[in-house]
Amino acid sequence: MKHLFAALVAALLLFTPVLATKKVFAHLLVGNTPEMELSEWENDMRLAKASLIDGFALNIASQDSNNVRSLKRAFQAAEKVGGFKLFFCFDYEAQGPWRADQIVDLLDEYAGRDVYFKHEGTRPMVTTFEGTGSADDWNRIKKVFPDLYFIPDWSSAGPERAVKLGGGVADGLASWGAWPEGKKSISTQLDRAYLAALGGKGYMMPVSPWFYTNLPGWNKNWLWRGDGLWELRWNQVASVDPDYVQILTWNDYGESHYIGPIHEKQLALFEHGRAPINYAKDMPHDAWRKLLPWYISVYKNGRPPARVLQETAVIYYRPSPARACDGGGTVANAASHGQKEMPPEEVLADKVFWSALLNSDKGLSVKVKIGDDEDYARSLTLVPPAGMGRPGVYAGSVPFNGRTGPVQVTVMQGGRTVAVVRGSKNITNHCEKGIQNWDAVVA
The missing domain is CATH 3.20.20.80 (Glycosidases)
Known part of the structure; x- marks a missing residue:
């Protein structure tokens, strides 16, 4: 197990000395x-x-x-x-x-x-x-x-x-x-x-x-x-x-x-x-x-490592569109915290979110497939603290747009496939007991 831990850390990134x-x-x-x-x-x-x-x-x-x-x-x-x-x-x-x-x-x-x-x-x-x-x-x-x-x-x-x-x-x-x-x-x-x-x-x-x-x-x-x-x-x-x-x-x-x-x-x-x-x-x-x-x-x-040794990606999304099923009485915000309650569909986006650990965003292309339909991420919603073109986590999202079925996200750079991530659950309009599950599928 010690060797597994060391290998995981080494595979992900180069570490500089850590502030104790x-x-x-x-x-x-x-x-x-x-x-x-x-x-x-x-x-x-x-x-x-x-x-x-x-x-x-x-x-x-x-x-x-x-x-x-x-x-x-x-x-x-x-x-x-x-x-x-x-x-x-x-x-x-x-x-x-x-x-x-x-x-x-x-x-x-x-x-x-x-x-x-x-x-x-x-x-x-x-x-x-x-x-x-x-x-x-x-x-x-x-x-x-x-x-x-x-x-x-x-x-x-x-x-x-x-x-x-x-x-x-x-x-x-x-x-x-x-x-x-x-x-x-x-x-x-x-x-x-x-x-x-x-x-x-x-x-x-x-x-x-x-x-x-x-x-x-x-x-x-x-x-x-x-x-x-x-x-x-x-x-x-x-x-x-x-x-x-x-x-x-x-x-x-x-x-x-x-x-x-x-x-x-x-x-x-x-x-x-x-x-x-x-x-x-x-x-x-x-x-x-x-x-x-x-x-x-x-x-x-206080600064990013010099480079990423193993580029990778993570995705997450909700298993159903916000209006697909009964909301289960759930509200967005908490009245107990002095907040104004809102319908969840006005707060949450029906999107597949992706985060890619990369050495640079140069030549980056992200393809999101839902069911048989494919779409490409049009823009980044998050870049690393060090700025674009530098090692770090780049993130974005693609809307459901009414699509259902299996989810697959492919991260590519200059024709090279960096990562292929498949969701563990399909996006569907059918919910358990007809009640919306607002939890996240993470892969």
Whole structure:
């Protein structure tokens, strides 16, 4: 497995020395893992490591009786895999607030371990999902652990207020603002607001490829625009240059932004959440990890590698046109976030999106075949941070235009075929139970 990891990295790109202070973590829901065996934990960590992810932020709920077993396996797996870190994300929303003594007990048990991530090598890092009402607790917790590096997600408070909570107890802030509102593309405005408010304290920037949830049992049924989001957001990471990056997420199947492998045993959440369809089943997103070594190298080094050793491509699209089936009551935007709800078909584009890792766009031609009909991408929608004609990820899209059937994308340069990518699902006007699946097919 070590040889496989080395070969994968070498095949994708030439790396220059990486800045040790920058790290990329993937957010992992421990609540989805009670049935994961030790070997499965190890496999997930190896997959993440092969993508140059440095570790997992372990999201844990306060009343989850499975935490003890799951955390034990997670830390055992990390110790066996080696070179992979873990740290806690205390979730204050899933099952209510955490008590300070609960947190102290968990930190006492795990924070001193070698595989627990430590900021600057000495300070155990902790984040949260919300918990603004418990901000003062962290002053007491930090008296027990004075070296703790506390970088909570208090997004609901906004950056200016969050940095002052608990008398300024946070050593930095994490943001959950990884998705755009409405038809707009995501910008770095919120990230810049965090940097300004923090005044030199640490910032953990969020990156996510998608968002769709339809779990009425938990009062969740909305989406945010994912068109072109993954590629654009990584370009923004290179521009913002944060202290840390958190990928949202590794295994949140219920919100459709998973980039880790699908574990069938974890899909029971769709039954528990009374989902009308299991929209993650047979919808792997693993290919979104394909370009991570490039993106992460650009972020950590502050510049792109000298050249791409293996040019490749990734595609994604929704399995049905937006108006083909009943929308399942899903809306675009979330009223719970103070946003104006919109019909999804006004926000999402019926398109096949492609991203190609290339040494240059010179002579680039992208052919998209849907069914028996072929079309060519007319323009680029994204170029690398280094500019056109340089190594990096070039991206674009081609509309469905009423076509259905198998999807195949061919990337060519000067008559040379760089990559041929075939979608795992056909585009169709027929949906499971007649309900639209707003999740993405990724290949």
